[in-house]
Structure formats: C-alpha cells, structure tokens
Amino acid sequence: MKKWTRRAFIGAGVLAGGTLVLGIAIRPGNRSSKVADVIAKDGESVLNIWLKIAKDNTVTAIIPHSEMGQGVHTALAMMLAEELDADWSQIRFEEAPAIKEYANHAVAKGFLGGGPDVPKFLNETIDGVFLTAVKSLNLQITGGSASVRFTGQYGMRVAGAAARAMLVQAAAKKWGVADEEITVEKGLISHASSGQSASFGEMAPEAAKIKKPSDPILKTEKDFSIIGTSQPRFDIPEKVNGKAKFGIDVDVPNMKYATVAASPVFGGKLKSIDTSIEGKNGVIKVINLGNAAAVIADGYWQAKMAMASMNLDFDSGENAQINQEEIIDRYRREMDEVLANDELEIHHESGDVNAEFDQAATIVEGEYRVPFLAHATMEPLNCTVWVKGEEAEVWCGSQNPLGVAGAVAEELDIKQENVQVHNQLLGGGFGRRSETDIIIQATKIAKEVNYPVKLIWSREEDMQHDVYRELGISRMKAALDESGNPLAYQSQFIFRHHPTEAADIPYDVPNQQIRFSTPSSHVPWGNWRSVDHSTHGFYSESFVDEMAHGAKEDPLMFRKRLTKTEPRFQAVLDLVKEKSNWGSELPQNWGRGVAVHKSFGTYVAEVAEVEVDNSGKVKVHRVVCAADPGFAIHPDSFKAQMESGIIYGLAATMTGEITIKDGAVAQSNFHDYPVTRMMDSPKIETYIINSGNDPGGAGEPSTPIIAPAVTNAIFAATGVRIRELPIKNNSLGREGGLG
Amino acid sequence: MIKLNINDKDYEVDESQGVPLLWAIREQCKLTGTKFGCGISQCGACTIHVDGKPTRSCITPASTAEGKKIRTIEGIQPDENTLHEVQKAWIEMQTPQCGYCQSGQIMSAVALLEANPSPSDEEIDAAMSGNICRCGMYGRIKEAIKRASVKIQKTSTL
Structure with missing residues (x-):
C-alpha cells in the first residue's frame, strides 16, 4: 500500500447563506463527497467535518457518535464550545451522516496509536496505510468508552480552537487591529480599546477566508468554563414526553x-x-x-x-447435543490438556513463578467461573x-x-x-x-x-439470538512469603478478546505468569459492556481479596500496599476508603467488600455494603464508587454512567446467566433472565477525582468490579468465598436456612 | 373495527386477532411513545393508563379497552406548553439515559402519585419494581418521584 506523506489540516468553507463550515481535510485525495464539495478544494478530501457557524449565530457541532443515553452529543458539543468560547445557548448539534468521510479517524487513532498528544496529531504526517485501514474497517463506532477520549480530545476541541482562531483573525483584519488585542467571550468577539464587537455569525463569512491554522492552541484546565460543568443534556426533553424516536x-x-x-x-x-x-x-x-x-x-x-x-x-445439526454441563466440563478438560501439553499462549510472564510456589509460606488457589451473558437492551x-x-x-x-x-x-x-x-x-x-x-x-x-x-425481533428472539459474553474460567494461584508479601501470581484463563490489558493486574508482584487458551465454542460471542474487563475484573479482584486474607491483612490496605507506585490507584482507594467509612462497624450479617480496576483509561474503586440474611438472601445496600477519569468533561453524566455500569454489572452479579440446553439458549425473557429492579438497587454514591490526566472512558469502567466488590463483601459477612457467578447459584444459607 | 379513546381523542382500530393495545396504539394510532419491551408484562415499558389504572398494554387486548379512557405518555401534560410535575422532576434529575423505558417509568410514577401523593420509599419500590431500566437509573427515578411528590402536594394545598 502506498504510504501517505501529506499533512492533515483544518479545512473550511462557506455554505450558501454565509455559514462557516470547518473540518479536518487531508491532501491528496479524491474530491468525492458531499462535504468535500463544501470544504475541500481540488486534490483534498475531507476526513471529518466538525462544526458549522451560521449567520443567525448558531454553532452546530457535528458528532460522529450515537446517542444511547451516555450524553455524548452534549459532552462533545461542550468540548467544541469550550475552545470556541461560544455561549452555550448558541450551541446545537447534529449526528454525522453515515458516510465514509466520518470514519472515525480520531477513535481509530486513539485505539491503534495509543492516544497521541492533541495538537500534534494534526501536525504529524498521516500514515496513508493507517487511513486506508480506518476507512475500510468502516469505523464510525460508538464503543470502547471512546467518544470523549478520542473524538472529543482530537476532533471537537481542535475544531473549536481552530474556528476561534479564524474568527479572531478575521475580526483583527476587518478592524485593523492586532490578533492579540481581540478577546472572545460567550460568543462575542470584541476589541476593547476601539469598542468594536461582532457576533460569530457576523464574522463567519470573513473567517472562512482566513488561512486555516494547523495547530490551534488548546486551553488548559484552569481556563475551562464549559468543560467540567453539567449542562442539561440535549436528548432528555424528548425522552420524557414520548417524542424521542428510537x-x-x-x-x-x-x-x-x-x-x-x-x-x-x-x-x-x-x-x-x-x-x-x-x-x-x-x-x-x-x-x-x-x-x-x-x-x-x-x-x-x-x-x-x-x-x-x-x-x-x-x-x-450436531450442536443440538451440546449442553451447559458439557461445555463447562469440556472447557475445564481442555484447560487441563493445554496445560499438560504446554500449549498455553502467554499473556504476560515475568520472573519465575514455579520457583516461588516451591518455597512459599502460603499458597492461595482458586478456580473462578463466569457465565454466558445476554445484553438484553430495553429496546428489542x-x-x-x-x-x-x-x-x-x-x-x-x-x-x-x-x-x-x-x-x-x-x-x-x-x-x-x-x-x-x-x-x-x-x-x-x-x-x-x-x-x-x-x-x-x-x-x-x-x-x-x-x-x-x-x-x-420478539424479546425471545433477542434473548436467544444475541451475541453473548463468553462463559469464562480462570484458574488462579499465588505464593505469599511469611510476612504476607506476594511473591508469585499465576492465572490460566480461557478466551482473550480485548482490550488485552484486561488480564493484567496493577499489583506489585515480582513473578507473574498469565496464560490463556481458546477452546472451541458454538455460542456466538459479542462485545458486552466492558468486554474482557467484565470477566477479569471478577477473577483478579476476587483473587486478590483471597490473597489479602491469606496474608491476614485488611483487603483495602493490602491493595494499597501493592500499588504504591501507582498514584491513581492509591487515590481512588484512599477516597473510597474515606467515603465508605471503611473499617467502621456494620450491623450483624453485613459485610463490606472492595475492588479496584483500571479500564478504558479510567481508574475505579468500589466498596459494596452487603447483607446476607440467614436464609442466604443477599441484599446490596450501598455502593460507594471513587473514580478518576482524568478529567470529567460532564460530571453529572459521568456519575450517571458509573451508576448505570454498576446496576448493569449487578444484574450479572446476582442473577444474570444464559445457559445452553440441547444446543440452544434456555432463557427467553425477563422472567428467566432476571435483571436488577428498583427494589434490588443499592444506594450509589459516586465521587470523582479530576487528576488532570487525559480523559478516560465513562460508559464501561464501573461495570467490571461491582461483582468482586459484592462477593468480597459476602466473604466479609459470611466467610463464604463465591468463585462462580451469578451469586444465585451459590448456597449462602446458614442456621437451618434454606440456602 | 372498534373505537378507542386515547388522550381524549377517538381512534378507529382494527382489533382482530386479539391485537394488544400496545400494537394498536403504536402502529394504528401512530403514538410511538409507548414502548415494546418484553411482550409478557415483565418489563413495564408499555405501561399506559386505562381508566386511570397503570396497565401493561402488551398483554391487554385492544377490544377490552373499548369505551374506556386510555392515557399514554403523549397525554399526561396539562397542556401543550406545560409539563407534568413528574416530567419536570425527570428533567431536573436528568433521569433518562437511553430513555427507552422512560415512558413506562413515567406512566407508573404518575399513576402512583395520583393514587398516593406522598409515597414512602417502600411504596415507591413496590409501585416501580415492575418497570425495568437496563441503564439502571433507579436512584434518579426514585429521587425524581420524591421531588414530584413534594411539588404535587404543594400545588394541591394551594
């Protein structure tokens, strides 16, 4: 494939009626699309169009992501408005059309490139191979908690800043003054000493004639006035009157x-x-x-x-012979076989775990299992x-x-x-x-x-023809010395999808061996909120709890001790400790459990307060969540996402389970695939740390650890360690209870 | 064909094959605020009011509602420009996420507050636990109901 060596730059143009349009263009390329006609010249093609400023002074952010309640349209428009110094009331949005020019370059770059610095991305030459890959992959995806992280940071903010610079230069030229003397505040361009001012709409046609900046300067956190506030979401009014169209x-x-x-x-x-x-x-x-x-x-x-x-x-066909027990037995047998035949794939290996297992003071071991899960979205x-x-x-x-x-x-x-x-x-x-x-x-x-x-699709069709979170197993083993210091950590799990770092642990353990294999499965797999983090969050955060108890140490302090070189883990653990009153007395039959995990760029610690009555019934009363997303663009939406991820994960923790009978899904609707209802919902408190790091995701990071927070709390309350989800399949009754 | 009275307006509906109110309302009357979620009265997304009572429209044959007063999410505002207190509280709490279940949630909440203007936490749980929200906004729904309850009581004592 031919390597692309030309620069990406900000493209601009004027629509009929004097509307300024701004996007990211690239040369060389084919001038093919509708948007290209507007903003690109011969030999240029448009990557993304981000904003329009109309004569009536409205600013429209064009957003290449889908709204599913995460508030993405609002949050991304805020990022654009911030850099533009627009007045929030003049901001509108449109969802981008599904044409190839909107292939989400920023998202792909973020995923594939690991997150470049913001303005640098535009300065650097664009690799044509990469661009071709993006386009052919048809990336205009909303997922991976990526919208704010990539599109917002690398698209919306840059576009807003570029438009602002062009408006300023246009005004300076018109008024015959220096750029530096111009101020922009709440949608008004002003020159103080001459008393002149103009609205965005007035200046937009002039601004379109200005040479486009390729590296607009972005604001720093201290100058934010829109980012970091909780503006009412665009999508909510029509969701309370029946007018929202799904x-x-x-x-x-x-x-x-x-x-x-x-x-x-x-x-x-x-x-x-x-x-x-x-x-x-x-x-x-x-x-x-x-x-x-x-x-x-x-x-x-x-x-x-x-x-x-x-x-x-x-x-x-032959699949009709397959049943749940057979699947579990086969997976376990295959795990034995690949281990015996030395056929495991290595996820991560450091030091020599076996040497430590031979001489450890304490060995902790456990096999964990999670079930198939359906998505069960409300809208079939x-x-x-x-x-x-x-x-x-x-x-x-x-x-x-x-x-x-x-x-x-x-x-x-x-x-x-x-x-x-x-x-x-x-x-x-x-x-x-x-x-x-x-x-x-x-x-x-x-x-x-x-x-x-x-x-x-009927609900039954939706439940029985989903693409499922896999049935997973992880075999865990750790070695501790006499003082309770972990010397070795080993896990053998099945199925690795993505993000691959899900199987990593943040803990300072000198010898680690994390390996996996991929058994065959006839059940179709699909991305389920937080994907591989949903399984590994439970495996590793339950097992670390077992290690803490093996070391006879407080589970939260054990985690803190082993993450000393990770300040963001320390901070969320400290905050959740304080806000949950960790260590304070609880009623009889209650317990507290903690879990901490990083996913999609966001660090989250959760403490669950759980009651297990004598019959074995589990009630989660309260969940305290401390999260460091780097910077929460829209704090209320971020909190809403943490709440949502916890409740979604809680359904999977307590009752969620798809089983296979005669090759088919045995469940069919909400009566046999029960989900969390209001009466089962804990009180959730979310506390945000703005650590000043790059924005992390919001939609997924609270999901992976609600299960271990709850099962660790059950251990604290009862001494019973739950290694298989959902909890409903475990016997927790005592004193003659039913269990 | 039968006549249904929905939000004080009459609609002609083909009731054959026992078509449930849900599908008559959505496809024949073109009122799509009422949602299909499960079809077996498990999720509450299709909740409407029939003679003031919260009703799962997915299992209620249209023929049984003839001569009754049906109210859907499109019919709860006192007038076109005024929101119901429950809707106002929903916006204030920024309650919906995906929003798909919210028509049903709001219809259950309105029915609850009409029957019991100052429900306890337990009464809210009991009235609302038939409505599933996969986005898990139960905390906000509950808080919004409490806020609306305060407003409704204030209004009624004026």
Whole structure:
C-alpha cells in the first residue's frame, strides 16, 4: 500500500447563506463527497467535518457518535464550545451522516496509536496505510468508552480552537487591529480599546477566508468554563414526553412489518417453509432465510401470530447435543490438556513463578467461573430497510452506522454510497448494537419486496439470538512469603478478546505468569459492556481479596500496599476508603467488600455494603464508587454512567446467566433472565477525582468490579468465598436456612 | 373495527386477532411513545393508563379497552406548553439515559402519585419494581418521584 506523506489540516468553507463550515481535510485525495464539495478544494478530501457557524449565530457541532443515553452529543458539543468560547445557548448539534468521510479517524487513532498528544496529531504526517485501514474497517463506532477520549480530545476541541482562531483573525483584519488585542467571550468577539464587537455569525463569512491554522492552541484546565460543568443534556426533553424516536419508532410511508424465528440451535437450518398462510390474517409473505423463517404482515402482531401458527422444522445439526454441563466440563478438560501439553499462549510472564510456589509460606488457589451473558437492551433489536433497486435506505439505532451501510451494500451487492443510513436513538447498546446481524437479516427480507419493511425481533428472539459474553474460567494461584508479601501470581484463563490489558493486574508482584487458551465454542460471542474487563475484573479482584486474607491483612490496605507506585490507584482507594467509612462497624450479617480496576483509561474503586440474611438472601445496600477519569468533561453524566455500569454489572452479579440446553439458549425473557429492579438497587454514591490526566472512558469502567466488590463483601459477612457467578447459584444459607 | 379513546381523542382500530393495545396504539394510532419491551408484562415499558389504572398494554387486548379512557405518555401534560410535575422532576434529575423505558417509568410514577401523593420509599419500590431500566437509573427515578411528590402536594394545598 502506498504510504501517505501529506499533512492533515483544518479545512473550511462557506455554505450558501454565509455559514462557516470547518473540518479536518487531508491532501491528496479524491474530491468525492458531499462535504468535500463544501470544504475541500481540488486534490483534498475531507476526513471529518466538525462544526458549522451560521449567520443567525448558531454553532452546530457535528458528532460522529450515537446517542444511547451516555450524553455524548452534549459532552462533545461542550468540548467544541469550550475552545470556541461560544455561549452555550448558541450551541446545537447534529449526528454525522453515515458516510465514509466520518470514519472515525480520531477513535481509530486513539485505539491503534495509543492516544497521541492533541495538537500534534494534526501536525504529524498521516500514515496513508493507517487511513486506508480506518476507512475500510468502516469505523464510525460508538464503543470502547471512546467518544470523549478520542473524538472529543482530537476532533471537537481542535475544531473549536481552530474556528476561534479564524474568527479572531478575521475580526483583527476587518478592524485593523492586532490578533492579540481581540478577546472572545460567550460568543462575542470584541476589541476593547476601539469598542468594536461582532457576533460569530457576523464574522463567519470573513473567517472562512482566513488561512486555516494547523495547530490551534488548546486551553488548559484552569481556563475551562464549559468543560467540567453539567449542562442539561440535549436528548432528555424528548425522552420524557414520548417524542424521542428510537429505531423501533420509525414510520415510513407504505411500510410493512416483519418478524423472524431463527433456528433455536446455533448453526441450525430451516428445512422447509409452508407459505399457505400468505394472504390470510394480514400475512403478506413468508420467507425462508436459510437459518430462519420470516413473515411480512400488515402489523407486528399479525406477523407474530402467523409465526406462532407455523410448525417450523429445523435441522439442528450436531450442536443440538451440546449442553451447559458439557461445555463447562469440556472447557475445564481442555484447560487441563493445554496445560499438560504446554500449549498455553502467554499473556504476560515475568520472573519465575514455579520457583516461588516451591518455597512459599502460603499458597492461595482458586478456580473462578463466569457465565454466558445476554445484553438484553430495553429496546428489542429492530431494523427498517427499503431496497430500491441499486439503492437502499436503512433506519436503525446503531453503534456503528457506517458498518450498517457497509453490511447492507455487501448484502445487496450495491455501492456503499448508495446506502443511506438514518441512525436513530438507541434503546440501549451495551455492545449489542455494534453488530450488524439484524441489519443483514432485515436486508434479506426487504430485498424480496419493493416496499419498506420494519423487522422487529420478539424479546425471545433477542434473548436467544444475541451475541453473548463468553462463559469464562480462570484458574488462579499465588505464593505469599511469611510476612504476607506476594511473591508469585499465576492465572490460566480461557478466551482473550480485548482490550488485552484486561488480564493484567496493577499489583506489585515480582513473578507473574498469565496464560490463556481458546477452546472451541458454538455460542456466538459479542462485545458486552466492558468486554474482557467484565470477566477479569471478577477473577483478579476476587483473587486478590483471597490473597489479602491469606496474608491476614485488611483487603483495602493490602491493595494499597501493592500499588504504591501507582498514584491513581492509591487515590481512588484512599477516597473510597474515606467515603465508605471503611473499617467502621456494620450491623450483624453485613459485610463490606472492595475492588479496584483500571479500564478504558479510567481508574475505579468500589466498596459494596452487603447483607446476607440467614436464609442466604443477599441484599446490596450501598455502593460507594471513587473514580478518576482524568478529567470529567460532564460530571453529572459521568456519575450517571458509573451508576448505570454498576446496576448493569449487578444484574450479572446476582442473577444474570444464559445457559445452553440441547444446543440452544434456555432463557427467553425477563422472567428467566432476571435483571436488577428498583427494589434490588443499592444506594450509589459516586465521587470523582479530576487528576488532570487525559480523559478516560465513562460508559464501561464501573461495570467490571461491582461483582468482586459484592462477593468480597459476602466473604466479609459470611466467610463464604463465591468463585462462580451469578451469586444465585451459590448456597449462602446458614442456621437451618434454606440456602 | 372498534373505537378507542386515547388522550381524549377517538381512534378507529382494527382489533382482530386479539391485537394488544400496545400494537394498536403504536402502529394504528401512530403514538410511538409507548414502548415494546418484553411482550409478557415483565418489563413495564408499555405501561399506559386505562381508566386511570397503570396497565401493561402488551398483554391487554385492544377490544377490552373499548369505551374506556386510555392515557399514554403523549397525554399526561396539562397542556401543550406545560409539563407534568413528574416530567419536570425527570428533567431536573436528568433521569433518562437511553430513555427507552422512560415512558413506562413515567406512566407508573404518575399513576402512583395520583393514587398516593406522598409515597414512602417502600411504596415507591413496590409501585416501580415492575418497570425495568437496563441503564439502571433507579436512584434518579426514585429521587425524581420524591421531588414530584413534594411539588404535587404543594400545588394541591394551594
């Protein structure tokens, strides 16, 4: 592949009516897209367009991320407004269209490059190989807790600062004064000594003629007046009056409704289909999709009733022999075998653990297990597709709208630019809406007809045809010396996805051996909120607790002692200790547990206060959360995300479990896949540390450690160590309790 | 066809095949604020009021609501420009995240406060635990209900 050696720069232009548009352009490249026509010249192409300043003085931030309640539209607009010195009331936002120019360069750069310095990213030459990779990967993804970390830092702030510089230069030129004498405050450009001032809207057409700065200067924390405040979220008013439009709410003229029933056993095939119900009871068409049956009808209910009336005959294949116990036995047997055959892959190795195990004063050992988990977003999966010959329109709520366009184009064998994606609000994502399985299925159905079709999955379909967090096992072993100092830490786990650092521990243990293997599985895997951190948070933070008890030391102080060289771990542990009144007395049958973990750039410590009554019933009363996200751009949204991640993780901790019976998912709805409800919810207190580091993620980092915080608290209350989730499968009853 | 009265307006609805109120309201009356979540009365996303009572519209046949007064999320504001106290409290607490369950949450909360203007924590738990929020905003929902409760009581004593 040809290496790209030219510079990326800020591009600007004027729309009809005098609106200033600003984005990041790159040369050389093909001038192909709609936005390029506006802001790029011949030989340039547009990477991203970030903002528009209109004559009526409104500033529109264009945001290449999906809103699923994390407040991303608001937070990113704030980052742009801050650098622009705009008045918050003049700020609007639009979600970026799903076209390739919005491939989220900043996100990819952040992930692949590990987070470059902000202005430097624009100064440096852009590697064409990298750029091509980004585009072909169709990255316009909302996930990995990345929006603020990458798009906000490397896109929005730079665009805001560049626009401000251009407005200032335009004003200086017009008024014949020096740039340095101009001030910008709350959307007003002023020159104090001459008394002249202008609004952004007035100056925008002039600003567009200014040479674009390639390295605008960004503010430092002490100058922030919008970043770090909790502005009311843009998306909330319409979420309290029923007007918010989710994918499932889309209404396209002449639209029909469809539902599907896929082979319950993963990999199964539909043998045949009876089309005799077509034309009756609102049923329009019955389709054999190979692995599923589809019905198109006048309404969802008619489609659902028709589906229920059909006797679907699936060829389930060999997978129908697979059951939960068999999976666990096989995984464990394979773990034995790869260990015996020395076939483990090495995640991390330092020193010599075996030498320490031979001479340790204390050995601590345990095998941990976590179950398959479904996402169970509130909004069941759905997608509306209208195939019009060589073109298609798609309506859905997706974490990856560019991926949607790509998937539809591939399924229809048409050009991607002929696929128009109308991204809607997401009724929960948690990783599930980064997949395109339902998009492809909806396209297969829609291409059979010439009108728009809205495919809606039943909750049962959603639960049984998810992509699941894996059933995981980790075997842990540690050696302690006579004073309780850990000498060796060993873990052998199965399945490594990403982020790979999830299996690392922050603790100062001189000899470490962390290895893994990958057994075969017929259950489809998918990103589940916090991904590999969701398993390793439980494994390592439970096991470190066991090590602390092995060392006869307070679990929180043990963690502190072993993270002395990690000031951010120290700080969250200190704060959670103080705010939870760690060590103070609790009622009988209560216990406190602590856990700490870093994920997606954010450090989080949690303390859970848990009661276990004599019958074994567990009640989590209170969770104290201390988090260092570097800097919380929108503190209230950050707190809301911590609360959300804790409740989501708590459902998995207490009751969440998907099991496999005869090759299929045994659970089907919320009655047998229970989730946290209000009466089970603890009081959550979140405390934020702004340590001045790069912003970390918000959507995921509180999830991984709620399970160990709770199970460590159960140990404190009862002396019972829970090594298998969910907690409901463990017996905790005593004194004749049921357990 | 039957006639349904929703938010003081009459709609003609095809009730055949036992279509639940949820789908009649969403697809035939085009009021999409009421949400589909589970279809078996487990999650509360479809909660509406039928003659003032909180009702899971996903399991209630449309035919059973003929002649009754149906209220949905679109019909709780006193007038177009005034929010219900519950909606105001929801905004004040910045309660919704993804927002998908919130119509149902708000309908359950409004019904609770109409029946019991000053509910205890336990009464709020009991009334609201049929409504699932996968974003886990229960703490904010509870606080918003308490705030709305205070406002409603103040208004009613004026």
